[in-house]
Amino acid sequence: MAYGLSYLNGDLPPWFYRLWLSLQIVPLFKSDDKSDVRPLGVRNRLLRLFHKEAMKQVKPEIREYLEPQQLGQSQSGPAKLVFSISGMLELHPDFICIKTDLKNCYSEQNKRSLVDVLRNMEDLSHMTTFAATVLSPESSLESQGKVMGTASEGLVQGDPASGAFQAIGLQPSLVTGWFSAEIKARLGLDLQWTKSQIYCKEGDLPENATPGLSLAGEQVGDSLLRGMMVYGVPIGTPQYRNVVSGDRQALSGFGLLSDSASVKDLATLCSTLYILYVNLWPKSWTITFGIYLRQQLASTFPG
Numbered sequence: 001m002a003y004g005l006s007y008l009n010g011d012l013p014p015w016f017y018r019l020w021l022s023l024q025i026v027p028l029f030k031s032d033d034k035s036d037v038r039p040l041g042v043r044n045r046l047l048r049l050f051h052k053e054a055m056k057q058v059k060p061e062i063r064e065y066l067e068p069q070q071l072g073q074s075q076s077g078p079a080k081l082v083f084s085i086s087g088m089l090e091l092h093p094d095f096i097c098i099k100t101d102l103k104n105c106y107s108e109q110n111k112r113s114l115v116d117v118l119r120n121m122e123d124l125s126h127m128t129t130f131a132a133t134v135l136s137p138e139s140s141l142e143s144q145g146k147v148m149g150t151a152s153e154g155l156v157q158g159d160p161a162s163g164a165f166q167a168i169g170l171q172p173s174l175v176t177g178w179f180s181a182e183i184k185a186r187l188g189l190d191l192q193w194t195k196s197q198i199y200c201k202e203g204d205l206p207e208n209a210t211p212g213l214s215l216a217g218e219q220v221g222d223s224l225l226r227g228m229m230v231y232g233v234p235i236g237t238p239q240y241r242n243v244v245s246g247d248r249q250a251l252s253g254f255g256l257l258s259d260s261a262s263v264k265d266l267a268t269l270c271s272t273l274y275i276l277y278v279n280l281w282p283k284s285w286t287i288t289f290g291i292y293l294r295q296q297l298a299s300t301f302p303g
Contacts, residue, residue, distance in 0.1 A: 007050060009133075010130070010133035018137040020047060021139060023042065027040070040157060041139070051134070055160055061123040065124065065171065069175060070167050073164055073167060082235065085230055089199075099199070103192040104154075104189075105189060106154055108154050109166060110187050110188040111153060113187050115131050115135065131165065138150040153188065196213055197216035198215060199228050200215070218240055225239045225243055227240030229244070
């Protein structure tokens with residue numbers, strides 16, 4: 001216990017942090033076809049346990065700071081995000097939804113920007129020393145006992161603290177406005193427009209749209225079925241959901257359902273409703289889900 005507290009409070013010698021915070025490089029395939037490899041840095045198990053326990057103590061304060069702009073640290077966050085976006089698009093068909101991608105967000109995010117945000121947060125300022133201690137050393141990239149290089153910026157994928165640290169660093173940009181120039185200047189990050197998409201139920205991209213930005217959807221023959229994936233869940237037109245999810249049969253206009261698919265859809269909706277109930281969602285979330293549920297039931301059981 002004393003050793004763990006000394007580590008978290010930054011009381012150990014500086015050389016120790018640089019040594020213990022080194023990363024062992026492990027290759028990870030990016031896709032099922034195994035055509036490309038992502039280098040994954042893995043840290044010591046005991047170190048990850050210390051970080052996990054430290055972040056667990058401040059989870060409520062982190063959630064309060066990040067909501068409602070970010071839901072990644074929230075209870076049932078993915079479900080809230082999926083149903084709120086889907087419900088809002090159903091309620092307002094003329095709305096658009098933009099899904100953006102930040103290039104190498106984990107490995108290139110400026111560390112100092114995170115420490116500055118923590119220092120200015122009343123409820124989380126006590127985490128500044130911990131964050132500065134674990135982020136200040138250059139991360140040594142090690143493989144088979146040899147140092148292959150160092151990383152002076154960025155966070156570590158797989159570290160229990162990295163997800164919250166990344167979100168905290170991004171939060172000021174999300175509150176003030178999602179501007180590529182501000183993100184570049186403060187965080188050192190670039191928007192990757194070729195991986196960004198815009199969903200709109202009708203119409204095309206405006207003529208002055210950023211180069212690389214595309215309409216979200218699935219091309220089937222000459223038709224673009226409009227929709228996008230959010231946390232692995234298809235959101236958009238019924239035709240898009242039918243094709244992408246594979247839960248329904250896309251036959252002659254994508255309007256027919258098999259009996260087995262209908263039962264599966266209903267079971268999924270009921271189980272989701274139960275999850276929302278036991279987690280005691282706020283009234284606003286429940287209304288949003290109700291809009292989505294009504295639309296889903298109407299499309300699954302017409303008439």
